[in-house]
Amino acid sequence: MSSLRPQAQRSPLTLLRVWIGFQPNQGLRTGFTYLLMGILAVSTVGPFIIMLSVSLTQNIRFLLFPIDLIPSPITLENFQLLFARTLALRWTYNSFYVALVSTLGGVFTSTMAGYAFARGDFIGRNILFYMFVGILIMPETALIIPQYIMLSDLGLVNSYTALIGPWFASIFGTFLMRQQFLSIPRDYDDAALIDGANIFDTWLRVLMPQLIPAMVTLGILRFMGNWNSFLYPLIVTTKAEMRTLPVGLGTVARSGGDAGLDMAGAVLGFVPTFVVFLLGQRYIIQGVSLSGLKG
Amino acid sequence: MSSATLRPVAQRRALTKRILKSLPWYPFIVINLVVFVVFNLWPWLSMFQTATFKTDLLSHREFVGLDNFVKMAGDELLHLALKNTFLFALLYVPPLVVVSLLVAILVNQKLRGMKFFRSVYFLPNVTNIAVLALVFRRFLSPRDDAPFNYLLGLVGIPAQRFLLDIHQALASIAGLGVWQSFGFFMVIWLAALQAIPQPLYDAGRVDGAYGWRLHRHVTIPLLRPTAAFVVVITTIGALQEFGAIFILTGGGPVNATTTAVYHIYSQAFNFTRFGYASALSILLFLIILVIAYVQNRYLKFDEEVY
Numbered sequence: 075m076s077s078l079r080p081q082a083q084r085s086p087l088t089l090l091r092v093w094i095g096f097q098p099n100q101g102l103r104t105g106f107t108y109l110l111m112g113i114l115a116v117s118t119v120g121p122f123i124i125m126l127s128v129s130l131t132q133n134i135r136f137l138l139f140p141i142d143l144i145p146s147p148i149t150l151e152n153f154q155l156l157f158a159r160t161l162a163l164r165w166t167y168n169s170f171y172v173a174l175v176s177t178l179g180g181v182f183t184s185t186m187a188g189y190a191f192a193r194g195d196f197i198g199r200n201i202l203f204y205m206f207v208g209i210l211i212m213p214e215t216a217l218i219i220p221q222y223i224m225l226s227d228l229g230l231v232n233s234y235t236a237l238i239g240p241w242f243a244s245i246f247g248t249f250l251m252r253q254q255f256l257s258i259p260r261d262y263d264d265a266a267l268i269d270g271a272n273i274f275d276t277w278l279r280v281l282m283p284q285l286i287p288a289m290v291t292l293g294i295l296r297f298m299g300n301w302n303s304f305l306y307p308l309i310v311t312t313k314a315e316m317r318t319l320p321v322g323l324g325t326v327a328r329s330g331g332d333a334g335l336d337m338a339g340a341v342l343g344f345v346p347t348f349v350v351f352l353l354g355q356r357y358i359i360q361g362v363s364l365s366g367l368k369g
Numbered sequence: 370m371s372s373a374t375l376r377p378v379a380q381r382r383a384l385t386k387r388i389l390k391s392l393p394w395y396p397f398i399v400i401n402l403v404v405f406v407v408f409n410l411w412p413w414l415s416m417f418q419t420a421t422f423k424t425d426l427l428s429h430r431e432f433v434g435l436d437n438f439v440k441m442a443g444d445e446l447l448h449l450a451l452k453n454t455f456l457f458a459l460l461y462v463p464p465l466v467v468v469s470l471l472v473a474i475l476v477n478q479k480l481r482g483m484k485f486f487r488s489v490y491f492l493p494n495v496t497n498i499a500v501l502a503l504v505f506r507r508f509l510s511p512r513d514d515a516p517f518n519y520l521l522g523l524v525g526i527p528a529q530r531f532l533l534d535i536h537q538a539l540a541s542i543a544g545l546g547v548w549q550s551f552g553f554f555m556v557i558w559l560a561a562l563q564a565i566p567q568p569l570y571d572a573g574r575v576d577g578a579y580g581w582r583l584h585r586h587v588t589i590p591l592l593r594p595t596a597a598f599v600v601v602i603t604t605i606g607a608l609q610e611f612g613a614i615f616i617l618t619g620g621g622p623v624n625a626t627t628t629a630v631y632h633i634y635s636q637a638f639n640f641t642r643f644g645y646a647s648a649l650s651i652l653l654f655l656i657i658l659v660i661a662y663v664q665n666r667y668l669k670f671d672e673e674v675y
Contacts, residue, residue, distance in 0.1 A: 115489045137507035139519035187401040196391035209409045215609040216654040219646045220412035243404035302497035304612040320499035324616045340503040351495045363560035
């Protein structure tokens with residue numbers, strides 16, 4: 075570095091500190107960090123706690139401050155009303171069904187295609203691979219209208235096929251699994267082939283057992299992604315009974331009911347992904363890090 | 370040996386061998402291929418055809434050539450929607466990039482309980498937009514004693530109308546978006562921060578760089594590829610914002626939150642103008658493509674950083 079000057083450059087904050095003659099010690103700095111993070115944590119979790127407490131409050135028309143965080147009496151009335159007045163139970167079923175089939179299908183096909191792209195030597199491999207990359211850059215929302223027109227031509231609007239279809243394969247998943255297969259030494263394949271296994275056996279019995287963590291990561295990300303998707307399920311369903319939970323809850327939000335009813339719906343939509351998040355957060359954070367790193 | 374010197378028989382045999390070797394691999398990709406052709410490639414190609422028609426998908430279908438594209442020039446609501454879309458990106462991307470980076474630096478310290486805080490910050494990100502909209506519609510209510518106005522009142526700021534105010538609605542939705550997504554990008558920044566090799570800091574110190582200077586010459590240059598990634602991804606997301614707008618404002622008040630995607634949705638499903646909506650989709654695609662390309666071009670370090 076040619077620009078080295080004898081005196082170290084100081085940040086504005088350091089200069090300010092020197093100027094006012096204040097040098098915070100480590101303990102004070104740690105305390106300040108915790109204070110900041112605490113405030114941020116309250117602002118992140120607070121709305122969810124309020125949501126839960128209002129959903130358990132009797133006869134609550136508006137959500138107003140100050141609020142009793144522990145309602146008295148605690149009641150499940152809002153949930154009963156929600157299930158009686160809306161199709162929330164059906165929407166929950168739809169969401170679970172669609173998310174589970176989409177997740178299992180997507181992980182399965184990604185693991186298959188990832189294997190083929192990592193190990194296979196077949197005609198058209200590179201063209202197909204670049205085609206997949208090309209599709210990946212297509213913004214989802216730009217495809218919504220033509221997708222709807224196609225499904226409407228095929229008579230598939232308001233069908234599970236339409237809700238699950240595009241989720242039954244994943245380009246991100248295919249790339250992820252391809253990377254994972256590439257990280258396993260080819261010696262495993264060679265040994266299996268010498269033992270008389272074909273490529274299918276090699277895939278299923280030799281390589282796949284080593285990739286369970288990656289498959290779980292992908293599965294959790296796909297489940298979350300599918301459960302939380304909104305625009306696509308909104309346009310491919312027009313009948314109330316075919317809606318997914320988020321789309322159904324969107325109609326609840328727009329209908330302007332009681333705060334209690336709204337929050338009961340919010341809790342219902344919140345709990346499934348919250349539970350998956352609690353159980354699989356290690357995998358989720360790993361998966362997000364993976365998606366951000368190059369390669 | 371070039372293929373021209375091979376005799377036809379040998380050539381054919383080589384090809385047969387190659388095909389036979391290829392065949393067992395196709396079953397592994399066939400489902401992927403079918404899904405992408407049916408749900409991506411086919412709609413993508415048909416979009417260009419539909420864009421040249423005037424159609425309501427039921428009885429009416431009339432070839433209009435490039436009329437749908439010409440119509441865009443006179444569509445005032447489209448112009449407003451594009452303006453709103455870019456304004457939304459400006460209100461959403463810079464705060465999100467800065468906040469998520471600052472939080473990442475904060476939770477990257479070696480202190481107790483960091484894992485807990487990281488998980489907590491990630492929570493809104495795994496929650497779907499309908500849930501957040503149900504909750505925040507109540508929080509953003511214009512009443513004096515609704516949560517946000519109550520808190521504003523505590524510090525002496527008069528009650529605001531948020532989603533009902535044409536100047537605040539878009540910013541309110543951008544704020545909700547930042548709150549929802551900062552945890553996600555915090556994790557991306559964290560991965561980048563933790564991938565910086567410690568020896569680089571040691572080398573920096575040997576060269577006489579400490580504190581702020583160390584960060585300026587080591588941390589910031591090394592974060593630049595990640596910064597490019599975060600900016601491009603958040604911008605692409607911002608240009609496609611829909612869910613919160615659909616549930617919270619329905620494009621209002623007075624079209625103040627009508628963005629490009631909302632306009633497309635509304636043209637198709639409220640006015641059954643599917644040809645025009647297809648043409649608008651092509652426009653949206655081109656806008657996103659150009660912006661992502663330009664950002665990639667100017668943000669990325671062409672040279673290796675270390």
